[in-house]
Amino acid sequence: MSDRLFKIISDLVQIPSENTPPAGAEAACQAYVADFLRRLDIEPDVYRLASVEGLAEHPLYWHGRDYSDRPNVAARIPGTGGGRSLILSGHIDTVPIGSAKWEHDPLGAAQSGGRMFGRGVWDMKTGVATAIWVIERLRENGVRLKGDLTFESVVDEEFGGVNGTLAGRVRGYVADAAIVGEPSKLRILPAQRGGRIFHITFRSGGDIFSNDHGPVAVEQLTQFLTRLPEFQAERLAKAPRHDYYRQANPVPVFVTNIQTSQWGPTEPVAIPSSCKLELYYETMPGESQEEIEAQFFDWLARLTSDRHLFPAPPQVDRPIRFLPGSFTPRESPLIAELGESARKVLGNEPPVEGIEAPCDMYIFHEFGMPAVLWGPKGGNAHLPDEYLEMDSARQAADVLYDFVLRWCGQ
Numbered sequence: 001m002s003d004r005l006f007k008i009i010s011d012l013v014q015i016p017s018e019n020t021p022p023a024g025a026e027a028a029c030q031a032y033v034a035d036f037l038r039r040l041d042i043e044p045d046v047y048r049l050a051s052v053e054g055l056a057e058h059p060l061y062w063h064g065r066d067y068s069d070r071p072n073v074a075a076r077i078p079g080t081g082g083g084r085s086l087i088l089s090g091h092i093d094t095v096p097i098g099s100a101k102w103e104h105d106p107l108g109a110a111q112s113g114g115r116m117f118g119r120g121v122w123d124m125k126t127g128v129a130t131a132i133w134v135i136e137r138l139r140e141n142g143v144r145l146k147g148d149l150t151f152e153s154v155v156d157e158e159f160g161g162v163n164g165t166l167a168g169r170v171r172g173y174v175a176d177a178a179i180v181g182e183p184s185k186l187r188i189l190p191a192q193r194g195g196r197i198f199h200i201t202f203r204s205g206g207d208i209f210s211n212d213h214g215p216v217a218v219e220q221l222t223q224f225l226t227r228l229p230e231f232q233a234e235r236l237a238k239a240p241r242h243d244y245y246r247q248a249n250p251v252p253v254f255v256t257n258i259q260t261s262q263w264g265p266t267e268p269v270a271i272p273s274s275c276k277l278e279l280y281y282e283t284m285p286g287e288s289q290e291e292i293e294a295q296f297f298d299w300l301a302r303l304t305s306d307r308h309l310f311p312a313p314p315q316v317d318r319p320i321r322f323l324p325g326s327f328t329p330r331e332s333p334l335i336a337e338l339g340e341s342a343r344k345v346l347g348n349e350p351p352v353e354g355i356e357a358p359c360d361m362y363i364f365h366e367f368g369m370p371a372v373l374w375g376p377k378g379g380n381a382h383l384p385d386e387y388l389e390m391d392s393a394r395q396a397a398d399v400l401y402d403f404v405l406r407w408c409g410q
Helices: 002-013 027-039 121-140 163-171 217-238 289-303 333-346 362-366 390-408
Strands: 045-047 072-077 086-091 115-117 149-154 178-180 188-192 194-203 253-259 274-283 315-317 352-355 371-373 387-389
Touching: 002 027, 002 115, 002 121, 002 390, 027 072, 027 121, 027 149, 045 163, 072 163, 086 121, 086 163, 086 390, 121 149, 121 387, 121 390, 149 163, 163 362, 188 333, 194 217, 194 289, 217 253, 217 274, 217 289, 274 289, 333 371, 333 390, 387 390
Parallel strands: 086 149, 086 178, 178 371, 188 352
Antiparallel strands: 045 072, 072 149, 115 387, 188 371, 194 274, 194 315, 253 274
């Protein structure tokens, strides 16, 4: 059975499905998923996001994305009655392969040392593959569930998209619980951090041949970087502590990119006209967009109060939506029963904690559904040579199969 699982994972990895906002290229992967379901005599619901009535008007919808030829795929397998319903959800899009060098072909699904390599193999094509493998196994074993089982493969989760996941809920795919197949490292993750990204642009005046060149963007950047630990300290002091997050610093602040002029012998020596910085910081469940943004802009106003260095405040843009922190309470039967399946298969108690990043799970919580993340171990998500630990994928799949039987009944 595990060979079959890895064949499905390999197939998906070899079909590119990069998300490059505002567009994306998920269509070929979604066609594979839809055809897989048809071969199991399950007619999939392949739908365009634009066809979902009320989606664009929903308050959680993020405008400005292009969904041409980027369908969602869903299928509901009706139960015989008397059982609880469940959604198995996953996103089929991946971040781009990127310009950094890979040791393994990013679309090759190469296997070495108990690992499979490729873009999206861990985040999160294995999650999608595991869900359809479970459905195939149910079919082959002749299992009839009491509760309805819904599968979905959604587009546009990366880069804070989330509209694909929202579309499934607005279209009517709801249930008593949901498992999202994100790479949880065999932990039960009922909580997610929130996330905010700002693009901050500093601007220069004058040139190197002037004695009075005015404010210099690099000097502004230096001031920002020097005092950024102050903002980190304020975040740590003011953010509410949450039971799922007991780390020393549950709300990290990162500079994820800095860009100035082009570099090289074809470029003249000059003061850069601008310098752009990408700031990414995370939030706890319970923090609102308004309060965490007010905290940042208050700190930024104090930082830029020197009018000689900052004649005008830097430009701040929001390239993606704010992603809120969210959680399912510990007393949820979903957590307890997934834990029972994990103990049965793995022989030990999996940790129950919060994932270290934002994702789309909060959409289920917004619609009143308990949801958790469950998936295998791996590494290098969003980096070259992303990999899956194959033994853990077998374990994650077996746990999920047992849980579906346990939750929905048979």
